Amino acid sequence: MVKNTMGEDVSRRDFMKVAGAAVGGLAIGAVGGYSLIPPKETIVEVPKDVPVAMDVPSWPWTYPKLDPEAAAQRAYDSYWVGGCSYAGFEGIVGELKAEVGFPFTQIPSQMMKYGGGGGLGWGMICGALNGALAAMNIISDSYAGIGNELIGWYTEHAFPVYEPSEPNNEFDLVTSVSGSPLCHVSVTTWSNTAGVKESDTERKERCARLVADVVKKAVELMNAQADGTFTAMFAPATAVTGCQSCHGKDGMLDNVATKDNCLTCHEDPH
Amino acid sequence: MVKNTMGEDVSRRDFMKVAGAAVGGLAIGAVGGYSLIPPKETIVEVPKDVPVAMDVPSWPWTYPKLDPEAAAQRAYDSYWVGGCSYAGFEGIVGELKAEVGFPFTQIPSQMMKYGGGGGLGWGMICGALNGALAAMNIISDSYAGIGNELIGWYTEHAFPVYEPSEPNNEFDLVTSVSGSPLCHVSVTTWSNTAGVKESDTERKERCARLVADVVKKAVELMNAQADGTFTAMFAPATAVTGCQSCHGKDGMLDNVATKDNCLTCHEDPH
Numbered sequence: 001m002v003k004n005t006m007g008e009d010v011s012r013r014d015f016m017k018v019a020g021a022a023v024g025g026l027a028i029g030a031v032g033g034y035s036l037i038p039p040k041e042t043i044v045e046v047p048k049d050v051p052v053a054m055d056v057p058s059w060p061w062t063y064p065k066l067d068p069e070a071a072a073q074r075a076y077d078s079y080w081v082g083g084c085s086y087a088g089f090e091g092i093v094g095e096l097k098a099e100v101g102f103p104f105t106q107i108p109s110q111m112m113k114y115g116g117g118g119g120l121g122w123g124m125i126c127g128a129l130n131g132a133l134a135a136m137n138i139i140s141d142s143y144a145g146i147g148n149e150l151i152g153w154y155t156e157h158a159f160p161v162y163e164p165s166e167p168n169n170e171f172d173l174v175t176s177v178s179g180s181p182l183c184h185v186s187v188t189t190w191s192n193t194a195g196v197k198e199s200d201t202e203r204k205e206r207c208a209r210l211v212a213d214v215v216k217k218a219v220e221l222m223n224a225q226a227d228g229t230f231t232a233m234f235a236p237a238t239a240v241t242g243c244q245s246c247h248g249k250d251g252m253l254d255n256v257a258t259k260d261n262c263l264t265c266h267e268d269p270h
Numbered sequence: 271m272v273k274n275t276m277g278e279d280v281s282r283r284d285f286m287k288v289a290g291a292a293v294g295g296l297a298i299g300a301v302g303g304y305s306l307i308p309p310k311e312t313i314v315e316v317p318k319d320v321p322v323a324m325d326v327p328s329w330p331w332t333y334p335k336l337d338p339e340a341a342a343q344r345a346y347d348s349y350w351v352g353g354c355s356y357a358g359f360e361g362i363v364g365e366l367k368a369e370v371g372f373p374f375t376q377i378p379s380q381m382m383k384y385g386g387g388g389g390l391g392w393g394m395i396c397g398a399l400n401g402a403l404a405a406m407n408i409i410s411d412s413y414a415g416i417g418n419e420l421i422g423w424y425t426e427h428a429f430p431v432y433e434p435s436e437p438n439n440e441f442d443l444v445t446s447v448s449g450s451p452l453c454h455v456s457v458t459t460w461s462n463t464a465g466v467k468e469s470d471t472e473r474k475e476r477c478a479r480l481v482a483d484v485v486k487k488a489v490e491l492m493n494a495q496a497d498g499t500f501t502a503m504f505a506p507a508t509a510v511t512g513c514q515s516c517h518g519k520d521g522m523l524d525n526v527a528t529k530d531n532c533l534t535c536h537e538d539p540h
Contacts, residue, residue: 045318059378106376108329123528199525258393265535
């Protein structure tokens with residue numbers, strides 16, 4: 001016969017229930033004048049990973065500094081997966097996913113694919129810039145200074161410089177300065193300089209390397225800002241400042257908002 | 271009556287205290303001449319939930335269909351918070367956060383702020399388009415068709431149409447067709463048509479309403495695609511198809527990749 005602590009008869013099963021309930025642990029009863037000591041139990045809470053929708057941190061997200069070369073390599077490789085704008089973004093955000101993880105893992109880099117070919121092939125903002133700027137914008141509320149520097153640098157830089165360690169295509173590429181951050185101007189200028197058709201693989205190899213150049217520069221700028229050593233170097237061309245003296249917001253016409261070189265598209269009427 | 275292991279009377283509450291204290295280290299004395307040796311401790315492992323970041327779904331994310339008018343209103347309001355590109359994105363993604371929650375809550379809409387003024391004021395892709403296209407790209411791997419339709423529609427649409435129920439500024443705005451998806455062309459064309467300076471509040475009110483128009487159209491296209499009723503209506507202008515017959519990828523020159531109207535920037539040399 002098994003009795004519980006109140007002297008009531010209980011089956012062994014019920015006794016165990018009482019014992020478990022009593023202590024979180026332990027109950028001690030008297031049986032025929034003897035104390036029965038139930039097994040001692042220790043409750044150990046074992047961590048179990050439970051996926052929950054954790055809140056992401058407030059924007060901007062913390063930037064840990066990245067290796068510009070690793071980001072450039074990732075950008076080059078990513079070009080062949082999802083195009084220029086995806087690669088401009090993934091080169092940076094993919095590195096952050098690998099180095100930091102959450103919250104960067106929450107953003108699908110594919111969301112920037114639309115920027116390819118200057119925005120679904122419309123030849124507007126260079127996709128490498130579009131992707132890189134979005135990435136810079138995630139990790140800094142002071143993205144405007146370094147972002148503007150990136151765009152300005154782009155207009156004056158002879159692309160491509162990057163030499164992939166394992167190129168998708170073995171080409172010895174010529175370089176050109178586009179004078180504009182627009183995809184159409186950049187691609188056509190290079191194609192004409194190189195004597196290469198826009199739809200040739202050689203032009204695609206040029207853009208893949210260009211994305212690596214842009215991402216490397218973007219990371220260098222982000223690192224400099226993180227170190228507190230960023231200084232803006234880019235100054236708009238005279239063709240911009242001259243036109244803007246009338247057409248810009250401080251001019252009498254005040255009907256043009258751009259920093260691009262006006263003479264790329266317009267003849268100077270003066 | 272409840273007795274403890276030493277045979278002392280204890281209240282039930284005190285018994286529980288004694289039992290609880292004994293666990294994790296109990297020594298039992300002799301009772302009635304018998305030594306009772308406590309059984310070995312039994313470890314009871316209880317899973318304890320530890321929050322870890324839930325993986326977001328694979329891209330593209332499921333789209334539930336949205337109310338175009340609600341998205342337009344959110345876009346208009348968002349313009350005054352974070353500018354045109356932020357508003358183009360937040361109009362859609364903000365609605366998805368409100369209607370669906372996770373995983374859309376994981377993306378900080380501020381990441382698209384850089385697109386303002388056509389990309390940090392460089393006058394490239396209209397920020398409303400840039401933000402809306404990124405949002406469309408999150409929820410569809412068939413973003414190219416509806417995205418291209420949105421851009422094409424933009425070039426032919428007389429903006430702005432949207433009438434906010436609670437406008438930030440009471441203006442009776444004229445409309446203009448930009449003929450281009452570029453911010454600079456769109457803003458300058460409207461400013462010249464309206465006789466309004468680019469930096470005036472009236473021009474900003476125009477852009478706020480334009481973002482609402484663009485987001486409304488984007489949601490209508492996304493809904494049509496979700497319903498399986500989307501049909502592309504936009505066809506490039508003759509100025510594009512004519513030029514592209516030589517300059518496009520099927521032409522002998524093959525040095526231009528764009529769908530924009532060539533004559534916006536170039537004189538026809540033929």
